[in-house]
Amino acid sequence: MDTAHRSFPILVALFVLLFGVTSSQPYEEFLQCLEFHDSNITSIVYTRANSSFSSLLESSIRNPRFDTSATPKPLLIFTPRQISHIQSAIRCSRAHRIQIRVRSGGHDYEGLSYSTISPSLTLDLISFRNISIDLAQQTAWIQPAVTTGELYYRIAEKSSTLAFPSGICPTVGLGGQISGGGWGTLLRKYGLAADNVLDTRVIDAEGRILDRASMGEDMFWAIRGGGGNTFGIVIAWKIKLVPVPASVTACTVTRTLEQNATEIVHRWQYVVDKLSNDVFFMVVLNRVVNPIQANATTIQASFNSLYLGSIEGLILMMEAKFPDLGLRRENCVEMSWAKSILYFAGFPLNSPLESLLDRTISATGSAKFKGKSDYVKEPIPISGFEGIWEKLKEVGVQTGGLILASYGGKMSEIPESSIPFPHRAGNIYQVEEVAFWVEDGVEAADGYLNWLRGLYEYMTPYVSKNPREAYANYRDLDIGRNGGGGEGDYRRARSWGSSYYKNNFDRLVRVKTAVDPANFFRNEQSIPPLSSWR
Numbered sequence: 001m002d003t004a005h006r007s008f009p010i011l012v013a014l015f016v017l018l019f020g021v022t023s024s025q026p027y028e029e030f031l032q033c034l035e036f037h038d039s040n041i042t043s044i045v046y047t048r049a050n051s052s053f054s055s056l057l058e059s060s061i062r063n064p065r066f067d068t069s070a071t072p073k074p075l076l077i078f079t080p081r082q083i084s085h086i087q088s089a090i091r092c093s094r095a096h097r098i099q100i101r102v103r104s105g106g107h108d109y110e111g112l113s114y115s116t117i118s119p120s121l122t123l124d125l126i127s128f129r130n131i132s133i134d135l136a137q138q139t140a141w142i143q144p145a146v147t148t149g150e151l152y153y154r155i156a157e158k159s160s161t162l163a164f165p166s167g168i169c170p171t172v173g174l175g176g177q178i179s180g181g182g183w184g185t186l187l188r189k190y191g192l193a194a195d196n197v198l199d200t201r202v203i204d205a206e207g208r209i210l211d212r213a214s215m216g217e218d219m220f221w222a223i224r225g226g227g228g229n230t231f232g233i234v235i236a237w238k239i240k241l242v243p244v245p246a247s248v249t250a251c252t253v254t255r256t257l258e259q260n261a262t263e264i265v266h267r268w269q270y271v272v273d274k275l276s277n278d279v280f281f282m283v284v285l286n287r288v289v290n291p292i293q294a295n296a297t298t299i300q301a302s303f304n305s306l307y308l309g310s311i312e313g314l315i316l317m318m319e320a321k322f323p324d325l326g327l328r329r330e331n332c333v334e335m336s337w338a339k340s341i342l343y344f345a346g347f348p349l350n351s352p353l354e355s356l357l358d359r360t361i362s363a364t365g366s367a368k369f370k371g372k373s374d375y376v377k378e379p380i381p382i383s384g385f386e387g388i389w390e391k392l393k394e395v396g397v398q399t400g401g402l403i404l405a406s407y408g409g410k411m412s413e414i415p416e417s418s419i420p421f422p423h424r425a426g427n428i429y430q431v432e433e434v435a436f437w438v439e440d441g442v443e444a445a446d447g448y449l450n451w452l453r454g455l456y457e458y459m460t461p462y463v464s465k466n467p468r469e470a471y472a473n474y475r476d477l478d479i480g481r482n483g484g485g486g487e488g489d490y491r492r493a494r495s496w497g498s499s500y501y502k503n504n505f506d507r508l509v510r511v512k513t514a515v516d517p518a519n520f521f522r523n524e525q526s527i528p529p530l531s532s533w534r
Contacts, residue, residue, distance in 0.1 A: 060105065073114075075121065079127060100233075131150065141237070144173060152341055179227060210232070248308050250343045251304070262382055272406040282344070369434060421472070
């Protein structure tokens with residue numbers, strides 16, 4: 001190709017920037033702008049006409065509910081390979097009014113990282129997966145597309161006595177998880193993932209690279225739990241690693257209604273937040289095939305626990321504090337902390353640790369799902385649980401349920417305003433209400449969604465009030481949303497913002513107003529600037 005021909009796209013892009021010429025496609029000017037900044041960059045931009053567009057889009061969709069022909073698609077997918085590519089994308093998106101949605105792992109509960117009705121670009125950070133561990137300082141720098149599983153595996157390669165207090169689903173991207181808080185089996189010992197962030201690198205709406213010192217403490221506070229795609233694009237987190245024993249204990253005890261499950265779950269509430277910080281409990285409640293009665297179903301409570309110690313130590317503690325559970329040695333297995341992640345994620349006991357590196361595994365398989373969240377501050381009475389059992393009987397076996405995660409411990413020691421995540425002292429446990437289904441079609445989806453909303457309504461008397469609290473990473477558009485393209489409105493945003501952030505919401509709004517007053521980074525539940533109210 002001769003020199004004049006090679007320079008033509010650059011001249012066109014410059015002409016567009018200077019004179020605002022419109023093109024036949026809404027993204028052509030954007031592509032020309034990108035090429036103006038880097039002549040090779042368009043090879044990593046995929047339009048809907050590209051043969052790889054669909055497979056690339058679907059590669060990180062973790063909820064098949066949003067993998068349908070009816071789901072709104074982005075105009076473009078951009079897979080940057082270096083930081084300057086992200087900076088160019090921000091500048092060109094601002095210039096040509098294309099909204100950016102950022103995807104690190106694809107686990108957004110409402111699919112907002114890759115689905116919007118507005119002209120949008122999905123910025124897929126799949127290439128940003130570096131991990132650098134400093135054993136001497138017990139810290140690590142991680143990029144946003146690193147999954148929890150990849151991080152845990154790399155830590156385990158270097159040390160059997162270090163860990164990081166993040167989630168139990170090994171395919172979740174840490175860029176998004178830390179942005180919303182990030183809880184796992186170590187939360188009662190060390191708090192959330194976001195509680196253990198020391199520094200960060202963020203690209204702001206002007207394309208500048210900021211660290212903790214240059215962004216200031218307000219913005220550093222906001223990005224650790226204030227939600228992703230709101231204040232900038234995180235390109236790295238510096239995290240604090242935490243000590244764990246070389247061997248930990250994981251246990252599972254299942255009880256059905258016929259085995260006194262109602263009374264045991266009821267009693268669990270009075271004990272779980274007062275146990276040693278070394279113990280974590282998660283209880284899964286769902287409808288199952290009755291193991292002792294043919295052609296019948298029942299309700300099962302599965303008590304899953306992690307103890308930072310030996311089997312004997314946990315059994316002694318349970319005999320003293322929670323004998324109702326009837327924990328026995330055969331219910332428990334000792335393993336490394338990294339292996340316990342596979343245990344809690346539902347992998348077979350003999351699964352190799354390398355399973356943590358598989359980014360393609362879905363926690364729900366091919367099932368579509370919707371989740372909601374609550375916080376319980378006073379024990380639910382037995383009659384309340386009996387009503388929950390009736391709700392679970394309205395859906396099929398293992399198609400709906402509740403997941404109860406124990407609080408207390410370190411979570412009660414950290415002030416509500418320490419980071420934007422406010423759900424601390426006073427909570428006995430967190431609840432996730434979930435529905436799963438494999439059937440296709442709107443009618444089937446509506447049936448399960450309506451059931452879940454009915455369960456959520458039933459829970460109202462038993463959970464937090466004024467506001468009814470919710471966990472930002474279990475995004476739920478039912479509790480409120482911004483405008484269709486994420487256009488902010490302070491008054492409208494308070495409906496969901498107070499649930500996720502309580503009194504921290506107004507401080508988040510002030511930070512947003514200071515660092516992104518034009519609301520460039522936005523989605524249906526991003527923090528709005530005050531300018532949107534005026």
